[in-house]
Amino acid sequence: MTDHPSKTLAAFAANLQFDDIPEPVVRRAEDLLLDWFGSAVAGACGRPVQLIEAFARQMGPADGDCEVLVSRRKATPLFAAMVNAAASHYAEQDDVHNGSVFHPAAVVFPSVLAVAQSLGSSGRELITAAVAGYETGIRIGEFLGRSHYRVFHTTGTAGTVAAAAAVGRLLKLTPEQMLDAFGSAGTQAAGLWEFLRDAADSKQLHTAHAAASGLSAAYLAKSGFTGARRILEGAQGMAAGMSKDANPGRLTDRLGQRWALAETSFKFHASCRHTHPAADALLQVVTKHALSPDSIAGVTAFVHQGAIDVLGPVVDPQTVHQAKFSMGTVLGLIAHFQCAGMSEFDRYFDDARVAAFRGKVDMVLDDEVDSAYPERWLGRVAVRTTDGRVLNGRVDEPKGDPGNTLTREELEQKALRLAEFSEGASRTEMQAAFGRIWDICRTEKVSALLA
């Protein structure tokens, strides 16, 4: 038996060809790239992002071939990937794969963009590499399981190997070298949730570290630096150290047939994911019946228990961040602005009208919604109008999930809102970048997105 899961997965990542990837998956990869780009630009205003950028300037070269999106300077691949990754997760608007609880874009795209710009790779090579990163990272997240996620930030840990797979593909590693890259990446994989209870800045460090360490692992492998051959499933590997319920079968689950990238969700609202189904259902009612906020007497959101656990305690949010966990605030923003994006939260989370709307909202545990969760996130609201009607909203898949995905226009609008919020790029610059991204598969040599 010469094959084992790490080896099979590494070989898949090394051998993946653009023509192997179904056309809808390629299109979705382009969508995810554009969505990531907006999130990375949104990080420009983040203090922790700026601190990592300053560290990169202090330690790295003054110039390079790779763009640093948040500062508009150029750097070597290591530092461009590090800073862009730090920026990607800041606004909490980047994509998520539900089953693996892994945010692939934040670690994969910063790495492939930097390396493609350094090597002069084609857009098809960039997309192929990104797909290799998504397919690898998502499967590793699923493999490491729930026990891992309880203590470790999967985007930091699985993300390190995902970045290595993506960069390794661009570097055209052989399957053996890719296995070395996995070994060197997995043995640097890190990221603990402990920072959450102190609201510390570690989330940005985790993505920066994953992209930088994964990239390093791939470059080292290319030069002949060897790594453990069973870093994922071995007796002293990642799962042995960091999981109690690892399932090696997930590592090689339908490679080349199941495209995990296409299962990845976009985040639409700039709030806690538990608020999204109800927000979508209310938006449906408000739009369909052209309701003004004043015509709404009350809203009941029918939710799963998890939503009550997480959102229930937040009755009087004091900060933007807390407001993202307040169902009343989210629904108030939807009622007033038909949107709960970064700008709406920043400007209106404590607006008197929105605060007043919170008193009109209640959450009720619903059997149907609760039993469907977590496979499906059902949105159910009942809206009582001041003229005595009861209007029901029903959304069976939150906006952004694969079955209710965002159109390219919606993705562009989201990215424009993010850029406007962070002041990271002008509308004209963003639109020029959108053109480059939609054209990526016809691009011979990837250059700057914010030229």
Added chain:
Amino acid sequence: MTDHPSKTLAAFAANLQFDDIPEPVVRRAEDLLLDWFGSAVAGACGRPVQLIEAFARQMGPADGDCEVLVSRRKATPLFAAMVNAAASHYAEQDDVHNGSVFHPAAVVFPSVLAVAQSLGSSGRELITAAVAGYETGIRIGEFLGRSHYRVFHTTGTAGTVAAAAAVGRLLKLTPEQMLDAFGSAGTQAAGLWEFLRDAADSKQLHTAHAAASGLSAAYLAKSGFTGARRILEGAQGMAAGMSKDANPGRLTDRLGQRWALAETSFKFHASCRHTHPAADALLQVVTKHALSPDSIAGVTAFVHQGAIDVLGPVVDPQTVHQAKFSMGTVLGLIAHFQCAGMSEFDRYFDDARVAAFRGKVDMVLDDEVDSAYPERWLGRVAVRTTDGRVLNGRVDEPKGDPGNTLTREELEQKALRLAEFSEGASRTEMQAAFGRIWDICRTEKVSALLA
């Protein structure tokens, strides 16, 4: 209760003053610095070290204030610390703290040397910072315990926080900032033993990663980047994720009274540690009785079970690395050259005389030796001479342990042998560096060791 172990330890590291450190501990720190320097120079010939140096050249700036010992170029602190740390562990001749199974020098000194050269710190500041790193890292290794070491390479994990503590002290972090640095370091801590079964290059990556990540954590903390406050003992911290038998009491064990740095052992022979007690005992006999190799008919080494487990299978070593686990080879080198250093292994591990001597050596499990282990590593041999005598050698503490430490002359000789082996520096250069090291506490501004 506002205090907790992470905070207490961070405050100790931040507040440590040169004048707090007993004079013998300062002297021992100088000894450890010189011993580390020899090991780092020894890494010059290592392929994995050269590959990490090439990566640093590719990604980092062309110049800087900090010396890279193995390539004689200058770099920024990040890259100098990274490459020098990769070099430090290569020859496996760097120091070890028995109780924590942690190799402090390999991660602490590369970090403090680079940062001191960058800041223009004094030698006393460098020594104070190194002591802060040793005291922190050793206690974290003890805290993480045996269950951690079974899967994780403690020098990689605890080493990341040790590097952060040392660099943080040089950067004059406040106690609060030092706690942030611990948080950012601990959440990047990594290093798995899986590479061992493939003899992969990860050991050099682990020390490089620990030094680079720890240094990054300290610089980020200085700039205001926050970290988890209980990264060591918290519910989702290092021990929660990576240990089953963590003992938080070890983190703050007699801070300022017990100097763990002074418990650190030097490695004398260039072989597996399990061979050292017998090698010392044989050297005692050979020296005392002026025995030539030909006058030795046989040697019985009385050993603990662990030695038989590890060394027993190695009967006919095929490589230098294997020979370091062959008791017969080690005792053969001692008998012929009174030394089992890097050069002796490289030149003579398969020399016909040494190979023949292997047949004269046997190991016997000894009750006294076995029951003393692992607290004490007793050396017991019986040497049978060709003229019919039986000469017994007894060493109660292997050479290099605190109670049988190396003299400064022996440390210099060891470093000279390492430099000669790697061709990393000339005898003259090494001797000039020794002068700088012995003079460190009178140095106003730390400059290059290999000027």
